[in-house]
Amino acid sequence: MQHALTVQQLSLSRTPQAQHWHDATLTWKKVSVLKDISFELPQGAVMGLVGRNGAGKSSLMRCLVGLTPPDSGHSQLLGCDSLQLSDSVRERLGYVAQTPDLLDGLSGHDHLSLMQQAYPGFDLNYALRLGVRLDLPLDRQAQHLSLGDQQKLSVLLALAHQPELLILDEPVASLDPLSRRNFMRELFNHPAQDLPRSVLISSHLLADLERVVTHVCFLREGRVQLVDEWDALLEHLRLVVTPEAWATEGVVCQRRCGTLQHTVVDLRQCPHTALPTSGQPLTMDDLFEELNA
Numbered sequence: 001m002q003h004a005l006t007v008q009q010l011s012l013s014r015t016p017q018a019q020h021w022h023d024a025t026l027t028w029k030k031v032s033v034l035k036d037i038s039f040e041l042p043q044g045a046v047m048g049l050v051g052r053n054g055a056g057k058s059s060l061m062r063c064l065v066g067l068t069p070p071d072s073g074h075s076q077l078l079g080c081d082s083l084q085l086s087d088s089v090r091e092r093l094g095y096v097a098q099t100p101d102l103l104d105g106l107s108g109h110d111h112l113s114l115m116q117q118a119y120p121g122f123d124l125n126y127a128l129r130l131g132v133r134l135d136l137p138l139d140r141q142a143q144h145l146s147l148g149d150q151q152k153l154s155v156l157l158a159l160a161h162q163p164e165l166l167i168l169d170e171p172v173a174s175l176d177p178l179s180r181r182n183f184m185r186e187l188f189n190h191p192a193q194d195l196p197r198s199v200l201i202s203s204h205l206l207a208d209l210e211r212v213v214t215h216v217c218f219l220r221e222g223r224v225q226l227v228d229e230w231d232a233l234l235e236h237l238r239l240v241v242t243p244e245a246w247a248t249e250g251v252v253c254q255r256r257c258g259t260l261q262h263t264v265v266d267l268r269q270c271p272h273t274a275l276p277t278s279g280q281p282l283t284m285d286d287l288f289e290e291l292n293a
């Protein structure tokens, strides 16, 4: 199977920035923000990258697109090392950073013209149609757009050259529900290519993600907690609630919740008959809570 993205044992540490001027002279100790991350994104897959604030989602995405070199390990996008992306691979890649990266004095139309010069596969008609569908005022300067409209413009610029691989860091956080739905539909719309589009998308809007992903990767404190096909997790993970703690093969996570014990088990490693009570299937929101509470 061809992979759009491979990540192997990637680790990164950062030095926290001083928060106040009087801290500036302090020596800050490096903290580890990504620890031994490995996973693969199959071609055509849509993977949700999920984790609490500070879990390392943006740091990981910045490493993947070559903006932050990792301390160790490596990653490849479309078969090309992240730190040495060729122009031809860049043309097949779309990246949206968490904070819109726009030129204040330029309008949406100006941004589109710039992108058109940079990307041979840029489809202006598609971009204009998408602008209408997202209800985006393209004639307004970026600095006068609302945060949600700035985010829409960043997304539109990333989609307009019909990339084969999209890396999207919380692209819908400020979008209204209607724009969010339209945008999520666009993710799969890749008319210019025969190959299905591959997407890595981080978001805290788990109910939205759940509807569109084929895969999910849960990050916690810089580590991969769980990565798998979402359908497989829906089918095989069960939440078992008991008064007492109990032990079995295939425990994904366990926690005390008031007077009860919550255990998430994977039925691929623990047969139904080994469960003390019948377990409940989990939504992505439920699973997030069990993994992080």
Ligand SMILES: Nc1ncnc2c1ncn2[C@@H]1O[C@H](COP(=O)(O)OP(=O)(O)OP(=O)(O)O)[C@@H](O)[C@H]1O
Residues within 6 Å of the ligand: 014, 015, 016, 017, 033, 051, 052, 053, 054, 055, 056, 057, 058, 059, 060, 098
């Ligand atoms: N430029 C930086 N310099 C130093 N530390 C950083 C830098 N960027 C991120 N960090 C640290 O790396 C860790 C992971 O941050 P990151 O932004 O990747 O998390 P995140 O999962 O994207 O969070 P959120 O959901 O809030 O966007 C945090 O502890 C953060 O303080």
